[in-house]
Amino acid sequence: MPKWLFTILVFAKISIRRYFRDKLAIFFTVLFPLIFLVVFGSFSKNNDVSFHIGLINQSHSQFAQKFVSDTKSNKMFKIDPQVSNLSEAKSKMSRGEIDATLVLPPGFGEIKDNSYPSGQAVIYYDENSIPAAQTLKSVLQGQFEAINTSLVKVQMPFNVVSKSTNTQGLSKLDYTVSGLIGFSIIGLGIFGPVNYFPLMKRQGVLRRLHITPLRVWQFFVSSVLSNAVIGLFSIGIMIAVASSPLFHFKIVGNYLELAVFIVFGILTIFGIGLAIGGWAKNENQAAPLANIVVFPMLFLSGTFFPRYAMPEWLQHVTTFLPLTPIIDGIRMIATEGKHLTDIGPQIGLTALWAIVIYAIAFRVFRWE
Amino acid sequence: MAGTILEVKNLQKSYGDKKAVNGISFQVKKGETFGILGPNGAGKTTTLEMIETLRPIDGGSVVLDGVNVADEPQKIRYMIGVQTQSTAFMDKVKLTELLEQQAAAYGEKTDVKQLLADVNLTEKADSYVEDLSGGQKQRFSIAAALVHKPKVFFLDEPTTGLDPQARRRLWELVQQLQKRDVTVILTTHYMEEAEELCDRVAIMDEGKIVALDSPKNLIRQLLGRGFKKQRRVEQADLEDVFIDITGKKLGN
Numbered sequence: 196m197p198k199w200l201f202t203i204l205v206f207a208k209i210s211i212r213r214y215f216r217d218k219l220a221i222f223f224t225v226l227f228p229l230i231f232l233v234v235f236g237s238f239s240k241n242n243d244v245s246f247h248i249g250l251i252n253q254s255h256s257q258f259a260q261k262f263v264s265d266t267k268s269n270k271m272f273k274i275d276p277q278v279s280n281l282s283e284a285k286s287k288m289s290r291g292e293i294d295a296t297l298v299l300p301p302g303f304g305e306i307k308d309n310s311y312p313s314g315q316a317v318i319y320y321d322e323n324s325i326p327a328a329q330t331l332k333s334v335l336q337g338q339f340e341a342i343n344t345s346l347v348k349v350q351m352p353f354n355v356v357s358k359s360t361n362t363q364g365l366s367k368l369d370y371t372v373s374g375l376i377g378f379s380i381i382g383l384g385i386f387g388p389v390n391y392f393p394l395m396k397r398q399g400v401l402r403r404l405h406i407t408p409l410r411v412w413q414f415f416v417s418s419v420l421s422n423a424v425i426g427l428f429s430i431g432i433m434i435a436v437a438s439s440p441l442f443h444f445k446i447v448g449n450y451l452e453l454a455v456f457i458v459f460g461i462l463t464i465f466g467i468g469l470a471i472g473g474w475a476k477n478e479n480q481a482a483p484l485a486n487i488v489v490f491p492m493l494f495l496s497g498t499f500f501p502r503y504a505m506p507e508w509l510q511h512v513t514t515f516l517p518l519t520p521i522i523d524g525i526r527m528i529a530t531e532g533k534h535l536t537d538i539g540p541q542i543g544l545t546a547l548w549a550i551v552i553y554a555i556a557f558r559v560f561r562w563e
Numbered sequence: 564m565a566g567t568i569l570e571v572k573n574l575q576k577s578y579g580d581k582k583a584v585n586g587i588s589f590q591v592k593k594g595e596t597f598g599i600l601g602p603n604g605a606g607k608t609t610t611l612e613m614i615e616t617l618r619p620i621d622g623g624s625v626v627l628d629g630v631n632v633a634d635e636p637q638k639i640r641y642m643i644g645v646q647t648q649s650t651a652f653m654d655k656v657k658l659t660e661l662l663e664q665q666a667a668a669y670g671e672k673t674d675v676k677q678l679l680a681d682v683n684l685t686e687k688a689d690s691y692v693e694d695l696s697g698g699q700k701q702r703f704s705i706a707a708a709l710v711h712k713p714k715v716f717f718l719d720e721p722t723t724g725l726d727p728q729a730r731r732r733l734w735e736l737v738q739q740l741q742k743r744d745v746t747v748i749l750t751t752h753y754m755e756e757a758e759e760l761c762d763r764v765a766i767m768d769e770g771k772i773v774a775l776d777s778p779k780n781l782i783r784q785l786l787g788r789g790f791k792k793q794r795r796v797e798q799a800d801l802e803d804v805f806i807d808i809t810g811k812k813l814g815n
Contacts, residue, residue, distance in 0.1 A: 198670030205667035209660050216655040399651035403707075406615060406647070407668035408640040563617075 206417035224429045228379045235371045236442045249278030249296035258304025258312040294327035295320040311346045370501040372437045372444050373526035378498045384465035389485040392472025405562035426461040448528040452535050460521035466552035473560035492518040520544040568593040575622035583609045585770035596747040598761035605767040607750040644713030649700035652692040659688050666710040673710045682706040698729025718749040
């Protein structure tokens with residue numbers, strides 16, 4: 196083994212061992228992201244209930260009773276039990292407590308001359324909740340159509356069937372998990388070195404290394420190496436928890452490709468920590484700068500909030516933050532089953548950032 | 564003694580208008596123990612740091628065993644060992660691992676057991692530095708600086724803050740180095756330390772060397788100028804009493 200490699204491996208080995216003895220570091224890199232996963236994961240689980248509606252049944256028919264109980268068991272709706280008449284419903288709608296009100300008028304579902312039940316349901320809605328009313332209408336229409344075809348046997352000349360092209364359709368959890376992996380990478384790669392580099396300077400650890408023939412690049416490579424191992428460890432735990440029956444997260448892509456891309460992301464983001472921590476003379480210099488750099492990425496790169504929910508102009512701007520292509524790439528491999536060859540733009544942008552970041556980090560590094 | 568190992572010529576360093584080191588010259592012979600004395604701010608530490616490649620040299624030259632420090636700092640780093648602050652080690656890393664890492668910085672493997680035995684820390688091999696006493700830390704930092712068997716060894720105020728026993732234990736370590744023919748260059752505030760350890764001392768003041776000779780000669784010259792100490796000299800002093808009563812225990 197060449198001497199330079201031996202040096203790097205020994206340094207990396209010892210800092211990995213040190214990490215596993217540091218309970219505080221383990222808390223912040225493993226447990227902390229898990230807490231976020233539990234919080235954000237449970238948000239995205241309650242996705243099914245989309246609409247709060249009022250339901251007023253003025254009919255006494257058997258069909259209407261059955262229709263009400265069917266609607267109650269539909270996960271799309273949550274029915275407000277307090278609504279019993281239209282004026283109550285209107286005031287609740289105006290306060291935004293319910294999105295729409297479904298009224299089954301008198302005689303709805305009664306069997307008339309043509310021997311099967313019929314009727315017309317009415318949806319009342321507020322100007323503020325037009326999309327909710329439209330969705331409710333189309334859902335009910337679907338429900339009625341199914342009932343209609345079971346009652347009246349007719350062959351429809353035209354019909355339409357929807358087929359999913361993507362069997363792994365993205366859920367909110369998929370965005371949450373890839374965002375939290377990004378959060379992990381930031382925590383480990385920026386907040387870590389920004390704290391311990393100034394500390395090592397204050398203690399004289401770096402000065403002692405400066406006296407030896409150790410090169411800056413050897414020190415950097417060994418730090419990246421240990422960071423990558425620790426990062427894979429903590430992210431692995433997070434993915435394991437997310438994949439548990441608790442959250443049902445599923446990785447459809449190739450694990451090796453995912454690991455390779457995550458390591459690439461860790462390398463890039465860790466460079467930011469190296470640059471700030473390596474430049475700063477003390478903690479007071481490092482912390483504010485780290486916050487300035489981290490916060491835009493924390494909120495705009497899709498860590499906590501998916502970027503698709505942002506206004507378009509903001510999406511364009513945030514595309515170029517260093518963490519954005521990393522989170523996008525992770526999601527594309529993990530949940531969309533893409534390969535490294537499919538995510539060229541993400542790899543290219545990340546590589547560009549890596550070059551810029553390390554050029555700065557090497558220039559500003561100081562041992563003391 | 565054999566030839567010169569360190570040659571400092573007209574060495575200079577300024578911080579702004581202040582000349583921290585103002586054109587000093589001296590030579591150190593192979594195997595010698597050389598002391599640099601002086602009050603705080605005299606330029607002792609700056610001088611050492613320039614020789615150790617830690618600080619750029621403003622003027623003059625330093626040649627160590629035929630290698631110019633300014634031209635080939637990387638070569639110099641393989642030849643020198645520097646005792647650093649006793650805090651200069653990461654926490655939660657065992658002594659053996661710290662030595663392994665220190666040696667790896669030179670691309671070498673080292674005999675960790677022997678190094679720890681040399682500084683009487685064998686039973687602390689699996690401890691962390693933060694669990695050592697002040698004297699033990701100081702000894703460990705010497706062991707760490709010796710992993711690559713340097714030719715020249717630097718100590719900057721090695722016994723500041725140590726109790727008398729720990730100080731004497733450290734002196735013994737330095738004397739062991741002398742027996743192994745390692746050239747030792749140290750700075751100190753304590754005159755008895757310089758007298759005990761150094762073959763020759765340079766006294767610095769305001770960036771200049773104001774005297775350079777063996778401790779004995781310096782004292783002889785002073786007496787030659789008709790100096791008389793005010794106080795009557797006792798055959799023992801309070802430190803001797805302290806050492807006698809508490810015993811010169813090693814370790815702790």
